[in-house]
Amino acid sequence: MLKIQEIREIIKLIDQSNIDEFLYEQEGTKIKLKKQGAQTVVSTPVIAAPPVAAQAVAAQATQVPVTEAKVEASAAPKETAKVEDENLHKITSPMVGTFYSSPSPDTAAYVQAGDKVGENSVVCIVEAMKLFNEIEAEVKGEIVEVLADNGQLVEYGQPLFLVKTV
Missing domain, CATH: 2.40.50.100 (RNA polymerase II/Efflux pump adaptor protein, barrel-sandwich hybrid domain)
Structure with missing residues (x-):
């Protein structure tokens, strides 16, 4: 399971790169980062993750428009x-x-x-x-x-x- 700081670093690196889409899977947890035009979307569907970790990751399973700011x-x-x-x-x-x-x-x-x-x-x-x-x-x-x-x-x-x- 990725730590919050590791997820933040991945988001930062993807945002600064030319990569439009990134998918990471580990132990039943998926993290998908996708840039859409001028907007970065963070999506993390959870599949068979431990209950405590699932709650933390599921809380992030929303779209975050980074470039609005x-x-x-x-x-x-x-x-x-x-x-x-x-x-x-x-x-x-x-x-x-x-x-x-x-x-x-x-x-x-x-x-x-x-x-x-x-x-x-x-x-x-x-x-x-x-x-x-x-x-x-x-x-x-x-x-x-x-x-x-x-x-x-x-x-x-x-x-x-x-x-x-x-």
């Missing part, structure tokens, strides 16, 4: 140029998933523009395969801008926050 992120090229000029640190998404700015819908966001953060400060959650992954700032500084909207699909490596380091 690319289109939304590229809508602000001026901001990206500003970031490079000022040498701000970008906090990026470590995986494909859904961005959440707060731990639950009825609570305040972890951080907003102007908030101070430390290296271990949680700045958001990225949900992938029904797992909620807390994303830490990794640097000490001040949040300059939040680049993703709550509930937005984000891709691997997509900038989520700009931080002016101290």
Whole structure:
């Protein structure tokens, strides 16, 4: 059975390559990755996998439009140029998933523009395969801008926050 990190790496490699379709089978589990035009689709039908692993893989058996986030992120090229000029640190998404700015819908966001953060400060959650992954700032500084909207699909490596380091 593939580990989640291995699946993420495969998705990243397929996304960056010219391969349009990839199929992997091991011990009754199938993973099929297929690019359709400007969209990458992840599909994982489960066949006779162990019960716990089957639940984790079945949770991922949905189509994930990766390039939707690319289109939304590229809508602000001026901001990206500003970031490079000022040498701000970008906090990026470590995986494909859904961005959440707060731990639950009825609570305040972890951080907003102007908030101070430390290296271990949680700045958001990225949900992938029904797992909620807390994303830490990794640097000490001040949040300059939040680049993703709550509930937005984000891709691997997509900038989520700009931080002016101290």
